[in-house]
Amino acid sequence: MTILHVRGLIKRYGTVEVLHGIDLDVERGERIAILGASGSGKSTLLRCLNFMEMPTAGEIVLDDKAVGRRERDLIAVRQRVGMVFQQFNLFPHMTALGNVMEGLRTVRRWSAAEARARAEKELARVGLADKAQTYPAHLSGGQKQRVAIARALAMDPELLLFDEPTSALDPELVGEVLNVIRSLADEGRTMLLVTHELGFAYHVATRVIFLADGRIHEQGTPDEVLKHPRMERTRAFLASHRQFSF
């Protein structure tokens, strides 16, 4: 079952066209890794899907309906499509628990008790039950990102977008975040992941998309794209990332 159709997605900044008409269908339960050199448009593509960036042209179709541009439409999409950012974007004036509760309270209008119970459950899922009362300033990068994941999960998204979730982390903190994402994959959650962790993409993704110059250059199973790439540019990209191991 298809959750999301993307049709002819174009994004321009002024006169510079970053995405040249992307077509993409996301099936329920798919885990799509989006790879590409910096500047290839992979983050922009992801950010267009929940309208953090406004697509210049093209359609994003959810439930057979093209998403409009009114705030009401955007809110409806964003409640179903969660996002985890490279820079976490936690709310510094709220505790970890407060961060996770916020969407439930403000957007879903849950009672404080309900929201708290749910938020505690999500924090426990990412292994941070003991940090509920801690402010982001006192959390490590890895912990911050896990809180951010819990915050997204609390909204029960049908689709999760990860925008380079480990790129801002010290190397020794990457593992704890990837483990959480892997556990979500094991639950069968649908996700799109922009990443430079090729090994992780190989093991966790069901499909890999290689983006170059704002176009889908090559896509297929992790085995096809990462081990037996057909296109020259994919090979060159992988060669420059040789440090990864399967």
Place this chain on the structure above:
Amino acid sequence: MYQWDFAPVFAHWPLLAQGLVNTLKVTALSLSCGLVLGLMLALLRLSPRRWLSWPAGFVIEVFRTTPPLVQLFWFFFALPLIVGVEMTPLLAAVVTFSIQSAAFFAEVFRAGIVSIERGQWEGALAIGMSHRQALRRIVLPQAVTRMIPAFLERAIELMKTTTLVATIAYADLLFAANDIAQKTFRPLETFTVVALIYFVVIFGFSLLARRLERRLAVGGEATVH
């Protein structure tokens, strides 16, 4: 050698007390209205719609670039000629200083809101908040924390500026002083006492403000990103 004699001045302490109360009243009312109005002006000013942002910018600039005394006279003497309604000195004072503070606060609010990183907006919008909810729950609380020093400084400035209301015969502290000086023929003592009262009140307030600022800075979580 001048013979200091404060007794006649202190004999009129009820006048001084009433004057101080009136000064504080104008200050407090203008600050509260100014804050609310200032936030509204700031939001209008930040609007992408030019027919909203431009008039807001105009009001802000006009009130920041004209002398407070001119503004006060305009509202007290000139405006009634247009609208045909007499203004009491208190009303004229509160209206003037509210809008004037609002013009000032609008810029402080605007700077505060703009200083909040884009990522905070995105974090809020990504969980399905409306623009308004993101502003109220995420952006403003952080912006306000950063604004508190500017706000306190403005409160002090405003209390000093309110002495202008004496010119439209509102019985503030300075007006009372004038009154007492004429009754007692003791201007030296009277104005010394009044200066001291201003000093004590404003200095006390600024000490309080500094302590509050330090507490907020130590509170860390609220301000540190």
